[in-house]
Amino acid sequence: MATPSSGAARHHSVIIIGGGQAGLSISWYLKQAAIDHLVLEKHEVGHAWRNERWDTFCLVTPNWQCNLPGYPYRGDDPYGFMKKDEIVAYLDGFVASFQPPVREGVSVQKLWRTGEGWHITASDGDYTADQVVVAVGGYHIPVVPRAAERLPADIVQIHSSQYVNPESLPEGEVLVVGTGQSGCQIAEDLHLAGRRVHLGVGEAPRVARTYRGKDVVEWLDKMKYYDLPVDQHPLGTGVREKTNHYVTGRDGGRDIDLRKFALEGMQLYGKFDSLDGEVVRFGAGLKGYLDEADAVSESIKDSIDKFIAAQQIEAPTEARYVPVWQPPAEEVRTLDLRARGVSAVVWCIGFRTDFSWISEPIFDGRGYPGHERGVTAAPGLYFLGLPWQYTWGSGRFSGIDRDARYLFDHITALRAQAGQPVLSQAA
Template sequence: MSIASQGAVRHHSVIIIGGGQAGLSISWYLKQAGVDHLVLEKHQVGHAWRNERWDTFCLVTPNWQCNLPGYPYRGNDPFGFMKKDEIVEYLDGFVASFQPPVREGVSVNKLWREDGLWRITASDGAYSADQVVVAVGGYHIPVVPRAAERLPADIVQIHSSQYLNPQSLPEGEVLVVGTGQSGCQIAEDLHLAGRRVHLGVGDAPRVARTYRGKDVVEWLDKMKYYDLPVDKHPLGTGVREKTNHYVTGRDGGRDIDLRKFALEGMQLYGKFESLEGEVAHFGGGVKGYLDEADAVSESIKDSIDRFIDANGIEAPTEARYVPVWQPPSDTARALDLRASAISAVVWCIGFRTDFSWINEPIFDGRGYPGHERGVTAAPGLYFLGLPWQYTWGSGRFSGIDRDARYLFDHISALRAGATSSTESTPSALSQAA
């Protein structure tokens, strides 16, 4: 279908695709500057926070790190961790503070460049724009292994994005697959509710909640870790593929220790491998996964120790972590779902990106967009909110302001016909911010 056949084409200087914290942040800068723009949101502003988080979900980073443009956290618990409803309230407050031009319930089906303009076909018709910001994050399609198709029909299976609470699952034991942040926190949620949990462990690292008198996030902030650009990271852009460290902000914040859970009755396995009949099979190496997760946590403590010593900071000493449980040498590698009364499986193995609707040759062989700090080689096309787009905070409440401000400068420069680098000629609004 040609764009002309879809009726009137609505034009804006800038169109933002996605109404989460990323899209709203760049909208804030554009509105402050009086730039004509529109935010297209497939569902409702902040949809993922409202509808893809479980009931006890809370931030794993302290509230003081929440710093959306012109709207820092103003609550009375800066060192606490906002719960799901509080996060939504914070985001709604940000929206109310500047009233962005948002059109909700609009799905973008195709984006391409033609005759010097960006063209969009959407569920409510056609649009065009001089510049486009794709702010849909990097978590699009829930990953569920093909083996899931062979699960018995009477066993409920859901992705982590669909999990609500223990009561939403049928009575019986639960298999949780994956130990990233979601997997560990959902396993804990079920465990604390008295459910018998079987957990397929992976190679996700962990981090301590506190060390030597401060939250580890506060130490890392003082160490300027959150200012480290991706190109200076020891792993380079490879860090974008790494699983986040597991920890929790629940009940004021604490470590997540899978060894402690095992002592209390949670059954740990290696990585999920296959399903044959009613038997799930797992790889070995539980001890190795736990040891490596602990080693990462301890290495972070080492870096904090060095920082404290180098800067002459007075801080209490703290004994190092001692493993409270070791897996037996004959750790089970098979789970008979029927014999173990498994009633539900929660897949916590992440998401994959889907930018197939963007018809522009900027993607690598894995479908990841080529960009420098969100600026692509295609004139006027930007990405915002990707994990480690520039720093650890990219896409998070802590770092999205910096990324949005940077893209605003590029948008402004292109609008003005500027050819110089925005790093050397920052906009007045950027300087003021």
């Protein structure tokens, strides 16, 4: 890793902000082309994988989809799902394969354009660059509702990014709010450990793990769904606002069926609404949320059926899902925390973006950067690793290589316009 220096602003042809898989991927291309660059990482390389995932965390997509530049998955379980420590080892192996120039423990405080390029104010001093790649993803500020301020002080509350394992929470029942991938998997983790779980269900869709003899991800890959550009998606850029489908790779991979959890004793509610003293109130509509999640899963199966028929693929038939539990007609809409012995609340309602440190008028009314495949209207400023930046795989191990290569081509084109040579082309 690079060693800090002091004095006047240090200049690099390209500065990459963020040392996760996105920043490292564009660094790989730049190093292959012998282009001077530096990666600035606020914490340590791969920080989120190391420190913001719980102990039993694993990928929800098969290992064969992991394909960082020049470093595809080479393990002996391509159809399995890497666990947290294996993911970290995979990322560390990628770093060791090309030794990127990274400066860890450096937080960027401000980025702005100058007449000659870009200026960065960081925790260890100033930098300048001809071009900058912002590779910090889109999950920056954990979302916790203001109502959380009114929770009794003796009830532990954490965000999903802080959850470690069931033993890290005090004894007692646990309220989990949110049913995206994190919420469902954390609720399952607690449930399997024998904890009594109360789950506030939202609008997240679900997907089956397998169907007609293959992992659903493999079917969707064959159907070229993961190659679908965002501007051709039926929802357009609106898909960026959608919650990911919940499923798990745990224990070799399986569905997450909230109805099954309910049969086994998990208490399901509608969407979190408010807090009145020690009583949590939930909105109506639990049945609708469960039905819609199932409908999305079944619609994906419909598309797979059509693909199999159109391609005349021999595949086993499979019975469709039948709900194993239904909410009562009179939904339970309140939870008395004290009476039920709830000792902890885990908020699993996502993150907000924060690009306030970038002083360039490229953002929309919600703070999202305007870009085309990561290329902004500001010459020499790029984004990499945003959810649905170009395809579903953007920011993931499966699609970051394509996005990084695209930005590399733009970086080298701009260098050529400025008369700056590329000493060797990336493979």
